[in-house]
Amino acid sequence: KAGVTQTPRYLIKTRGQQVTLSCSPISGHRSVSWYQQTPGQGLQFLFEYFSETQRNKGNFPGRFSGRQFSNSRSEMNVSTLELGDSALYLCASSFGTVRPSGNTIYFGEGSWLTVV
Amino acid sequence: ILNVEQSPQSLHVQEGDSTNFTCSFPSSNFYALHWYRWETAKSPEALFVMTLNGDEKKKGRISATLNTKEGYSYLYIKGSQPEDSATYLCASLDRDDKIIFGKGTRLHILP
Numbered sequence: 001k002a003g004v005t006q007t008p009r010y011l012i013k014t015r016g017q018q019v020t021l022s023c024s025p026i027s028g029h030r031s032v033s034w035y036q037q038t039p040g041q042g043l044q045f046l047f048e049y050f051s052e053t054q055r056n057k058g059n060f061p062g063r064f065s066g067r068q069f070s071n072s073r074s075e076m077n078v079s080t081l082e083l084g085d086s087a088l089y090l091c092a093s094s095f096g097t098v099r100p101s102g103n104t105i106y107f108g109e110g111s112w113l114t115v116v
Numbered sequence: 117i118l119n120v121e122q123s124p125q126s127l128h129v130q131e132g133d134s135t136n137f138t139c140s141f142p143s144s145n146f147y148a149l150h151w152y153r154w155e156t157a158k159s160p161e162a163l164f165v166m167t168l169n170g171d172e173k174k175k176g177r178i179s180a181t182l183n184t185k186e187g188y189s190y191l192y193i194k195g196s197q198p199e200d201s202a203t204y205l206c207a208s209l210d211r212d213d214k215i216i217f218g219k220g221t222r223l224h225i226l227p
Binding site: 003004035041042043044048055090104105106107108110 | 219
């Protein structure tokens with residue numbers, strides 16, 4: 001079956017702009033979570049959505065937001081971009097929520113965002 | 117420990133040798149420990165999900181153990197092969213649904 005699909009794969013934005021990233025989960029998966037990967041910080045959890053509701057949120061400023069649609073596809077938005085937002089943004093899906101632990105998380109290949 | 121720490125940061129291993137590395141995580145409020153394998157230009161691939169103290173999981177030449185009381189997990193690779201070259205990530209999930217990733221162990225297999 002098709003894996004987690006993220007679009008766009010690569011993009012360049014200017015400081016102050018906003019960006020929207022899209023994630024299509026594996027068919028049948030209802031949980032989508034987002035992560036930011038930077039060289040210095042490693043993978044950091046942004047938020048998780050399950051059945052269109054945000055279940056959990058990491059320690060990121062309000063400029064980072066997301067949503068999930070009825071078909072489980074998810075988008076994340078970053079407003080007023082800063083240079084430090086340059087990162088790889090990974091989306092992951094799972095059948096259930098991150099808990100119970102039996103639910104394996106499947107990652108997409110990520111969206112590389114460069115802010116100049 | 118408040119963060120997830122992995123050691124070593126980087127590791128070079130001769131092909132055919134066995135190796136292991138460590139993931140240390142907060143033992144309080146622990147719920148599950150995940151291991152991932154992340155090859156360059158690919159997406160992280162789930163290896164193991166472990167919850168119980170003393171858990172041992174195995175997938176081919178790769179195995180992992182879990183000690184929830186002291187907050188550590190070991191990942192073992194037996195008879196390393198070139199295709200094992202990757203970054204190995206662990207992530208700790210607590211009972212408040214907070215997930216924290218380590219920064220990974222970068223494994224290089226030398227031919």
